[in-house]
Amino acid sequence: MLDEDQPEDEAYREPNDEASYVCQSCGEEIVIPIDELAGTDQEYVEDCPVCCRPHVLRVRLDHRFGPSVDARAE
Numbered sequence: 001m002l003d004e005d006q007p008e009d010e011a012y013r014e015p016n017d018e019a020s021y022v023c024q025s026c027g028e029e030i031v032i033p034i035d036e037l038a039g040t041d042q043e044y045v046e047d048c049p050v051c052c053r054p055h056v057l058r059v060r061l062d063h064r065f066g067p068s069v070d071a072r073a074e
């Protein structure tokens with residue numbers, strides 16, 4: 001009797017709910033959680049956790065490439 005050898009690709013998906021940007025002020029790479037329910041094109045202000053400078057983050061969700069973030073110093 002053969003073992004059933006089904007790939008579990010469907011069940012084993014990497015969580016795709018965080019992204020990172022480089023702080024324009026201190027140069028640190030900041031990892032942020034992505035709220036996929038907030039839409040595929042998001043823009044909001046967040047303070048850098050390292051140097052506390054505010055940044056305008058533009059988050060884009062792409063089903064193929066995952067989330068991407070552009071950061072601008074405010």
Ligand SMILES: [Zn+2]
Nearest residue numbers: 023026048051
């Ligand atoms: Zn910073």
